[in-house]
Amino acid sequence: MASVTYSLSGTAVENLYHAQFISAQSLGSHRTVNLPGISVTVGEMLAALETVAGPDAVARVRFEPDATIARIVTSWPGAFDVTRAQALGFRGDGDFTSIVRAYLAETSPAKSDGATSSR
Numbered sequence: 001m002a003s004v005t006y007s008l009s010g011t012a013v014e015n016l017y018h019a020q021f022i023s024a025q026s027l028g029s030h031r032t033v034n035l036p037g038i039s040v041t042v043g044e045m046l047a048a049l050e051t052v053a054g055p056d057a058v059a060r061v062r063f064e065p066d067a068t069i070a071r072i073v074t075s076w077p078g079a080f081d082v083t084r085a086q087a088l089g090f091r092g093d094g095d096f097t098s099i100v101r102a103y104l105a106e107t108s109p110a111k112s113d114g115a116t117s118s119r
Contacts, residue, residue, distance in 0.1 A: 003078035004040065005038065006040065006093075006096065007035065007037040007038065008093050018089055027088075033090065034080045035085055035090050035092075036090055037093070038099065039078055048097040
């Protein structure tokens, strides 16, 4: 099963913010940096969903093949080397379960103050 790399939106924003403080000398002649992310398969995503939200949440997932989406997603790299990014101080998320928990916390209707959390 193919894997795809994900990152919390808050982590991506924090990494972009961090980028402004990296010196040109540290970047050298290569100005492109692959940011850290979590490489997961659909099965791993569903396992994380079940851990956080239970089997009823997973039972709601439908698999509907879509050739256009499949063509797009399979063109993405499943993982890439982020050693350079980490050496420059960029960070990734802990695991996909953390991403599911953060998503639920940010989108929960019980959240009445309108604030969002980055973790």
